[in-house]
Amino acid sequence: MNAFLARNRLIVLAYAGMVVLLLVTALFSPGFLSVSNMRSTVVLAAFVGIVALGQTFVIIGGGIDLSVPWVLNSAAIIMALLCGGQDLPLVWVMPMLLAGGAFIGLINGIGVAQFGVPPIIMTLATNVILQGLILVLTGGSPTPSAPALIQFLSVGRVGGFPVIALIWLALTLVATLLLSKAAFGRHLYALGTSATVAEFSGVPTARTTILTYVISGLTAAFAGMLLTGYSGQAYLGMGDAYLFTSIAAVAIGGASILGGSGHYLGTVAGAMVLTILTGLLPALNLSSGALLIVYGAVILLTVSIGSETFAGLGGRFRRKEG
Amino acid sequence: MSASERPLEMAQKPAEMKPAKPGIDWRGRLLDRAPFLVACLMLALIVGIYGSLQSGVFTLDEINLDTAAAMTLMLAATGQTIVLLRGGIDLSIGGMISLGTVIAATRFTDDPSTVALWTLVILTLGFLIGALNGLLISLLKLQPFLVTLATWSILNGVAMIILPTDGGSIPGWWVGFASAQFVGLTSPVWMLLALLLFWWWFRATGVGLTIQATGSNEKSAFLSGVSITRVNLVTYGLSGLFAAGAALFLVTQTGAGSPTIGKDYILPSVAAAVIGGVSLFGGRGHLAGTLIGAFVLTLIGNLVFVLHVSSYWQPVASGVILLLSVLASSVAEKAARNRVQ
Numbered sequence: 001m002n003a004f005l006a007r008n009r010l011i012v013l014a015y016a017g018m019v020v021l022l023l024v025t026a027l028f029s030p031g032f033l034s035v036s037n038m039r040s041t042v043v044l045a046a047f048v049g050i051v052a053l054g055q056t057f058v059i060i061g062g063g064i065d066l067s068v069p070w071v072l073n074s075a076a077i078i079m080a081l082l083c084g085g086q087d088l089p090l091v092w093v094m095p096m097l098l099a100g101g102a103f104i105g106l107i108n109g110i111g112v113a114q115f116g117v118p119p120i121i122m123t124l125a126t127n128v129i130l131q132g133l134i135l136v137l138t139g140g141s142p143t144p145s146a147p148a149l150i151q152f153l154s155v156g157r158v159g160g161f162p163v164i165a166l167i168w169l170a171l172t173l174v175a176t177l178l179l180s181k182a183a184f185g186r187h188l189y190a191l192g193t194s195a196t197v198a199e200f201s202g203v204p205t206a207r208t209t210i211l212t213y214v215i216s217g218l219t220a221a222f223a224g225m226l227l228t229g230y231s232g233q234a235y236l237g238m239g240d241a242y243l244f245t246s247i248a249a250v251a252i253g254g255a256s257i258l259g260g261s262g263h264y265l266g267t268v269a270g271a272m273v274l275t276i277l278t279g280l281l282p283a284l285n286l287s288s289g290a291l292l293i294v295y296g297a298v299i300l301l302t303v304s305i306g307s308e309t310f311a312g313l314g315g316r317f318r319r320k321e322g
Numbered sequence: 323m324s325a326s327e328r329p330l331e332m333a334q335k336p337a338e339m340k341p342a343k344p345g346i347d348w349r350g351r352l353l354d355r356a357p358f359l360v361a362c363l364m365l366a367l368i369v370g371i372y373g374s375l376q377s378g379v380f381t382l383d384e385i386n387l388d389t390a391a392a393m394t395l396m397l398a399a400t401g402q403t404i405v406l407l408r409g410g411i412d413l414s415i416g417g418m419i420s421l422g423t424v425i426a427a428t429r430f431t432d433d434p435s436t437v438a439l440w441t442l443v444i445l446t447l448g449f450l451i452g453a454l455n456g457l458l459i460s461l462l463k464l465q466p467f468l469v470t471l472a473t474w475s476i477l478n479g480v481a482m483i484i485l486p487t488d489g490g491s492i493p494g495w496w497v498g499f500a501s502a503q504f505v506g507l508t509s510p511v512w513m514l515l516a517l518l519l520f521w522w523w524f525r526a527t528g529v530g531l532t533i534q535a536t537g538s539n540e541k542s543a544f545l546s547g548v549s550i551t552r553v554n555l556v557t558y559g560l561s562g563l564f565a566a567g568a569a570l571f572l573v574t575q576t577g578a579g580s581p582t583i584g585k586d587y588i589l590p591s592v593a594a595a596v597i598g599g600v601s602l603f604g605g606r607g608h609l610a611g612t613l614i615g616a617f618v619l620t621l622i623g624n625l626v627f628v629l630h631v632s633s634y635w636q637p638v639a640s641g642v643i644l645l646l647s648v649l650a651s652s653v654a655e656k657a658a659r660n661r662v663q
Contacts, residue, residue: 118602132638289482296476
């Protein structure tokens with residue numbers, strides 16, 4: 001147990017932070033802990049969490065994916081256009097768009113792993129190219145409403161549980177298995193810690209890198225479709241907020257932006273923290289500007305706790321644990 | 323391959339190092355400057371197509387207009403270039419630009435002395451906030467990406483509290499500054515020349531060299547007696563200062579403040595630098611390249627306009643150009659590495 005705590009200090013702290021935040025929010029707004037409110041918080045957090053799943057893999061591998069906003073937005077818009085409000089086309093539209101998201105990830109990954117393009121630039125380029133193409137495609141006009149089936153996935157319930165929360169839970173299980181039990185996970189941590197050492201140790205670094213971007217493309221596209229169901233229709237710019245929140249969720253979850261550390265379980269807590277904060281501010285009667293300030297402060301605080309300087313201060317504590 | 327891993331490679335293969343040959347290594351020099359040359363080529367191509375489709379492109383008026391359109395990005399990208407040379411990145415300029423425009427739009431009056439005072443405040447604030455980024459990065463050993471992401475959010479929040487929606491007003495004489503002429507050239511063109519002059523000074527005084535050396539190899543810079551904390555403080559301070567300058571120029575174009583406008587300059591400032599051949603790994607690049615990159619990004623808009631295609635093709639074109647430039651850079655870096663070995 002002690003060894004577990006020492007190894008996953010930052011993730012445990014992220015969950016501790018989440019619980020404290022929940023209690024503080026409940027103090028200011030007594031209705032916050034009600035079942036219905038918790039349910040809507042989890043639903044909102046699920047969108048951040050699903051986008052941040054791919055981002056977690058990419059960041060652990062030492063990269064970053066700035067293309068999530070328009071991969072998400074493209075999937076949302078194209079789904080709405082192709083389905084035209086009907087459920088039946090989803091049978092082929094959904095797999096096709098997931099494959100499309102994976103394909104964009106593949107391009108990102110090949111650019112980064114094979115051509116040595118810095119991840120920031122590679123994914124920024126695919127993001128603006130997608131943005132332009134979607135704008136050309138739609139001419140800036142709104143799209144038909146979302147099919148009922150996708151609305152069920154985002155806002156429906158099964159036995160009192162939101163469907164999307166169950167989806168998120170399933171994805172969390174898959175991500176945890178991939179990171180903790182699969183060879184891919186071990187390769188990923190090795191790659192993120194040092195690409196050179198990993199390469200010389202026989203880790204298939206190029207394949208592992210490419211796979212992280214493919215996963216990120218997949219989750220962004222999936223989140224785009226679900227989000228269309230949540231808001232009832234797809235609109236231009238709906239993915240923009242998810243660039244910041246997906247990276248912030250990973251950072252708050254304790255992963256190093258340099259790669260090699262972190263876990264999706266931490267990101268889950270990060271997504272919850274970000275969403276609870278958005279609920280806290282109306283309770284405190286604060287503006288959206290204040291929310292941005294709090295977001296920034298929380299990111300600074302969590303990355304400071306994870307930094308070497310603070311780890312040095314906590315050295316005595318950790319030695320006792322180890 | 324990060325910068326810190328390069329010395330290791332060199333140490334592994336000392337036998338392959340060739341003795342320095344007399345004379346100038348033209349091939350090496352050309353390869354070193356390949357990204358910059360590719361940027362020049364792109365600009366020439368864009369201006370060529372633009373000039374053949376539109377009359378009056380090769381006039382002083384057009385230069386004045388285009389420079390004014392590109393100047394905000396140029397100022398933001400100058401700061402970003404300094405940070406990239408250091409091997410970092412500054413996302414907070416988006417917040418600083420927004421904050422600068424809302425302070426200007428709410429505090430500037432017709433009285434020039436008030437404007438002078440608040441201009442000074444905005445510029446000082448820019449430097450101090452940037453320096454704070456540098457301090458946080460150094461003292462807490464944090465990653466520039468996350469620190470500046472956080473400060474971007476904070477500054478953006480402050481800007482939204484000062485001015486929740488686009489608005490405020492800028493005195494007419496301040497707006498007129500961007501079209502004021504001296505000796506046939508408008509003030510943005512003079513600012514462009516001033517930026518190049520600044521760069522020459524920056525490189526000549528050793529401040530720039532120290533920053534660049536630190537970006538090239540932090541460990542050897544530290545071992546040569548460079549204070550990394552001071553380097554970070556100056557680097558990010560300058561970036562904040564230029565972002566504040568960009569805000570002050572931007573309000574001459576918009577005539578109002580906007581709490582969200584800054585985010586439109588964060589990634590384009592990085593893109594302009596990268597198109598101009600500045601390396602994201604630190605230590606390599608020149609402001610002239612960045613300024614050409616900013617012109618390329620700005621003129622794509624003009625090109626899309628004269629080609630009579632949907633303006634939505636502009637982001638597609640800039641994305642493709644960005645990819646082409648960065649591929650040229652990565653080929654050049656690989657060649658440079660091989661040469662060192």
